[in-house]
Amino acid sequence: MTTLLTVLLACYLLGGVLPLCTSRPSLQTILAHSGAAAAGVAGIALGLLGLFAAQPLTLSVPSNIPSLTFALRLDPLAAFFVLTISLVGLAASIYAYGYVREFTGRVSVGLLGSLLNGFLLSMTLVVLADNGFFFLILWEAMSLLSYVLVVTDHERPGVREAGLFYLIMTHVGTAFIILTFVIFSQEAGSFSFDDFRHPDQRLPEGLRSIAFFTALIGFGAKAGIVPLHVWLPYAHPAAPSHISALMSGVMIKTAVYALIRVYFDFLEGVFPWWWGFTVLSVGALSALLGVMYALMEHDLKSLLAFHSVENIGIILLGIGAGMIFHTYGLHELAALGLLAGLYHTINHATFKALLFLGAGAVQFATHTRDIEEYGGLLRRMPWTGLFFLIGAVSIAALPPTNGFVSEWLVFQSLFLSVQLPTLFLKLMLPIAAAILALTGALALACFAKAFGMSFLAQPRSAHARQAVEVPLSMRIGMGLLAGSCVVLGLAPMLIVPLLDRVTGPLTGVAISEKVLALDGWVVAPVTVEFSSISTPVLAALLVGGGLVGLLIARWLGKGLPVRYSRTWGCGLPLTPRMEYTATGFVQPIKQVFETIYQPTVKLEREFLEQSKYFIRHQRFEFHIEPIFETYMYRPVVTKLLAVAERLRVIQVGSLHLYLTYIFVTLVLLLLWAG
Amino acid sequence: MSESTHLGSQLVNLCSVLLLLSCFAVVAQRRLSACVDLFALQSFFLATTAALVAFLTGHRHIYLAAALTVVVKVIVLPRILRKVIERLNVSRELVMNINIPAGLLICGGLVVVAFFITQPIIPLGYLLTRDSLAIALAIILIGFFTMIARKKAVTQMVGFLVMENGVFLGTTAAAYGMPLIVELGVFFDVLVAGLIAGIYTHRLQDAFDSVDTSELTALKE
Numbered sequence: 100m101t102t103l104l105t106v107l108l109a110c111y112l113l114g115g116v117l118p119l120c121t122s123r124p125s126l127q128t129i130l131a132h133s134g135a136a137a138a139g140v141a142g143i144a145l146g147l148l149g150l151f152a153a154q155p156l157t158l159s160v161p162s163n164i165p166s167l168t169f170a171l172r173l174d175p176l177a178a179f180f181v182l183t184i185s186l187v188g189l190a191a192s193i194y195a196y197g198y199v200r201e202f203t204g205r206v207s208v209g210l211l212g213s214l215l216n217g218f219l220l221s222m223t224l225v226v227l228a229d230n231g232f233f234f235l236i237l238w239e240a241m242s243l244l245s246y247v248l249v250v251t252d253h254e255r256p257g258v259r260e261a262g263l264f265y266l267i268m269t270h271v272g273t274a275f276i277i278l279t280f281v282i283f284s285q286e287a288g289s290f291s292f293d294d295f296r297h298p299d300q301r302l303p304e305g306l307r308s309i310a311f312f313t314a315l316i317g318f319g320a321k322a323g324i325v326p327l328h329v330w331l332p333y334a335h336p337a338a339p340s341h342i343s344a345l346m347s348g349v350m351i352k353t354a355v356y357a358l359i360r361v362y363f364d365f366l367e368g369v370f371p372w373w374w375g376f377t378v379l380s381v382g383a384l385s386a387l388l389g390v391m392y393a394l395m396e397h398d399l400k401s402l403l404a405f406h407s408v409e410n411i412g413i414i415l416l417g418i419g420a421g422m423i424f425h426t427y428g429l430h431e432l433a434a435l436g437l438l439a440g441l442y443h444t445i446n447h448a449t450f451k452a453l454l455f456l457g458a459g460a461v462q463f464a465t466h467t468r469d470i471e472e473y474g475g476l477l478r479r480m481p482w483t484g485l486f487f488l489i490g491a492v493s494i495a496a497l498p499p500t501n502g503f504v505s506e507w508l509v510f511q512s513l514f515l516s517v518q519l520p521t522l523f524l525k526l527m528l529p530i531a532a533a534i535l536a537l538t539g540a541l542a543l544a545c546f547a548k549a550f551g552m553s554f555l556a557q558p559r560s561a562h563a564r565q566a567v568e569v570p571l572s573m574r575i576g577m578g579l580l581a582g583s584c585v586v587l588g589l590a591p592m593l594i595v596p597l598l599d600r601v602t603g604p605l606t607g608v609a610i611s612e613k614v615l616a617l618d619g620w621v622v623a624p625v626t627v628e629f630s631s632i633s634t635p636v637l638a639a640l641l642v643g644g645g646l647v648g649l650l651i652a653r654w655l656g657k658g659l660p661v662r663y664s665r666t667w668g669c670g671l672p673l674t675p676r677m678e679y680t681a682t683g684f685v686q687p688i689k690q691v692f693e694t695i696y697q698p699t700v701k702l703e704r705e706f707l708e709q710s711k712y713f714i715r716h717q718r719f720e721f722h723i724e725p726i727f728e729t730y731m732y733r734p735v736v737t738k739l740l741a742v743a744e745r746l747r748v749i750q751v752g753s754l755h756l757y758l759t760y761i762f763v764t765l766v767l768l769l770l771w772a773g
Numbered sequence: 774m775s776e777s778t779h780l781g782s783q784l785v786n787l788c789s790v791l792l793l794l795s796c797f798a799v800v801a802q803r804r805l806s807a808c809v810d811l812f813a814l815q816s817f818f819l820a821t822t823a824a825l826v827a828f829l830t831g832h833r834h835i836y837l838a839a840a841l842t843v844v845v846k847v848i849v850l851p852r853i854l855r856k857v858i859e860r861l862n863v864s865r866e867l868v869m870n871i872n873i874p875a876g877l878l879i880c881g882g883l884v885v886v887a888f889f890i891t892q893p894i895i896p897l898g899y900l901l902t903r904d905s906l907a908i909a910l911a912i913i914l915i916g917f918f919t920m921i922a923r924k925k926a927v928t929q930m931v932g933f934l935v936m937e938n939g940v941f942l943g944t945t946a947a948a949y950g951m952p953l954i955v956e957l958g959v960f961f962d963v964l965v966a967g968l969i970a971g972i973y974t975h976r977l978q979d980a981f982d983s984v985d986t987s988e989l990t991a992l993k994e
Binding site for chain 1: 886910921
């Protein structure tokens with residue numbers, strides 16, 4: 100394993116350094132992405148080995164700086180995240196071979212590739228770090244590198260603002276994370292994670308609760324939980340697509356990793372019920388609001404970014420349920436909730452990365468991100484369309500895809516709340532399940548829109564008409580993730596034992612035998628009597644049912660006359676102007692949830708002078724109110740600016756005055772000390 | 774206390790006082806080139822002090838520091854500064870933030886402050902150079918004051934270098950100098966700072982047609 104780890108680090112480092120040594124863009128591309136891809140393969144192997152290793156692998160290099168050691172530890176939890184990061188990293192770097200061509204000439208491709216390697220490396224090391232200080236350094240490196248990558252295209256309008264917004268949010272988060280670690284180090288006496296795990300004396304109850312909240316806020320800002328999600332819809336679309344895929348697919352998952360690490364490892368899984376309930380509530384809120392805002396987005400990548408908020412919510416629903424069960428000693432259910440959350444983590448990593456890569460491919464071909472300008476892309480880009488469809492079906496959690504399996508497990512763990520002793524939670528968990536159901540339905544509507552409006556019907560703009568299929572490397576990258584989605588969905592018997600290795604040490608029980616009934620062909624939430632499901636059988640039924648239907652149609656229709664004409668044409672020639680638009684598609688949902696969206700609709704019409712029955716010109720405008728930004732962030736920003744304006748008095752820009760400030764301070768301090 | 778060390782201590786104090794006096798001369802001098810010359814002279818006194826300390830205490834590495842002082846601060850930096858002055862169209866500083874008589878008075882006050890501050894510390898020391906600590910602090914404060922009082926970038930630069938001289942004297946006085954590696958680093962830093970400030974002064978001249986750093990206020994929006 101040490102060898103693999105060395106190979107992984109070496110590949111990332113080579114991929115980071117070599118591209119900067121040459122100036123030919125084509126060579127830079129190959130060097131950078133080959134390094135990242137090779138490291139990705141090594142990372143997948145390392146993750147798998149780490150999951151099955153009997154003992155966690157630990158490495159430690161001391162340093163001269165107090166309380167900092169370069170300690171790495173590969174336990175099953177870390178191994179699982181290394182696996183996820185490497186899988187998505189591999190796909191993204193293969194995809195990038197073709198994709199970065201889009202940037203040649205505008206930005207340095209070598210630097211972009213080099214930074215990609217650095218970003219992947221920092222994410223991998225974040226989950227491996229075993230020292231608080233080291234973790235923070237890597238966490239910052241990850242945040243800063245992702246910031247630099249977000250502003251790659253800094254000459255496009257809005258990108259720098261998006262980057263700055265992200266930078267501020269992530270640093271607010273880091274401040275809270277530092278606070279968390281400082282609290283732990285108080286009792287542990289050092290910054291080593293090992294001491295965090297087994298402190299000399301347990302933290303007092305109050306401090307533990309504070310650590311719970313600081314961790315939730317700190318890591319939540321990175322994960323994008325509501326109401327700290329505001330940066331996602333700005334930053335993710337601004338970045339190049341393979342970077343968005345990594346940020347949305349895996350970077351925000353490092354926060355999930357850290358939350359599990361803190362709650363189940365450092366706090367040793369001992370917590371009051373309301374912690375789990377808080378996580379559950381935050382998850383439910385994020386899931387629902389994420390998908391609702393996603394529905395109203397017509398920028399394909401912003402839409403996907405909001406879906407990340409939704410899916411982080413679903414993951415937290417699973418983890419929150421697991422925490423609640425853990426409090427009440429229902430260890431098998433706790434393991435189930437956690438397992439469901441982790442399963443959804445890897446699922447979301449694959450399908451969200453796939454969708455972002457798909458969105459990037461569409462943007463590559465059409466040079467726009469506005470869904471309203473797409474249409475009819477399936478004929479022009481069949482492979483991209485197929486992969487995007489697989490991703491869309493998975494994220495909408497239709498059976499038998501991977502999204503369905505994990506969401507189903509989350510549902511089951513929420514329903515199993517009947518075993519909880521308190522009435523309050525017995526009521527609350529099913530409500531969370533109901534919210535999740537609503538979320539699922541809205542997500543389906545959203546992806547019906549995203550796929551339908553982009554790929555079906557006729558092109559609505561010249562961009563879409565001229566689109567052509569993307570290069571092979573981009574298709575391979577997407578295909579890899581699409582394949583992973585299918586495998587993760589159809590073969591839970593392969594995945595659940597892996598996840599069980601992760602949740603086992605955290606909750607104390609192994610449940611893979613109970614979750615997988617009948618040799619793994621059936622998945623059940625611990626008790627088969629409660630409910631069970633089998634995706635392979637479902638898939639077979641769906642395919643079989645379709646085939647049977649087709650055969651019956653053929654058989655019955657034999658001998659009947661056949662007429663070829665346009666579907667839904669009603670005898671008229673169809674034009675793109677007759678199409679349903681994305682805005683029109685979501686109009687009913689907007690009406691229903693008017694309270695949350697607070698939409699502003701503007702319709703201006705200009706009539707012909709002769710008659711008011713003929714419209715010369717019509718303009719329709721509508722936008723929704725981002726309530727968190729308007730009511731939560733804007734007042735804070737206004738206050739901050741007002742204070743800054745006051746403080747400006749001492750900032751007159753005179754060098755001499757600044758020197759005088761320093762001088763007076765120095766003399767006064769000397770006099771005071773003397 | 775033996776006679777030789779007593780004499781040595783007197784000599785060190787004498788050199789320190791010469792350093793301080795040259796500081797006052799810098800404050801009182803309007804001509805830019807004379808300021809630079811005075812700085813070179815001060816650095817020479819500093820090197821003498823350091824060599825004296827090295828001789829009296831037998832700490833060899835202080836000789837090296839003294840030699841470096843001669844090279845960097847007596848020869849190289851004044852040369853850079855003179856070049857800068859040659860290329861500028863000013864040789865005198867007519868307008869100052871604080872005029873010369875007031876400046877001298879303030880500097881006198883600063884010396885008093887420095888002695889007042891170091892009064893409780895000096896008896897704790899046991900080195901023969903301990904009395905120089907007060908003078909070193911006074912030089913630092915005066916150097917800083919020069920940077921505030923003057924408007925031209927060149928004299929501000931001289932003020933900065935005077936401060937650096939004060940720091941050097943202070944370390945020699947308090948601890949017979951810093952470890953050699955730190956000393957070398959500091960010399961390098963000062964040299965680089967001198968070069969950068971020289972370039973920056975040219976830029977200032979090009980941009981504002983003057984080396985008055987008050988003009989920098991225009992950079993504020």
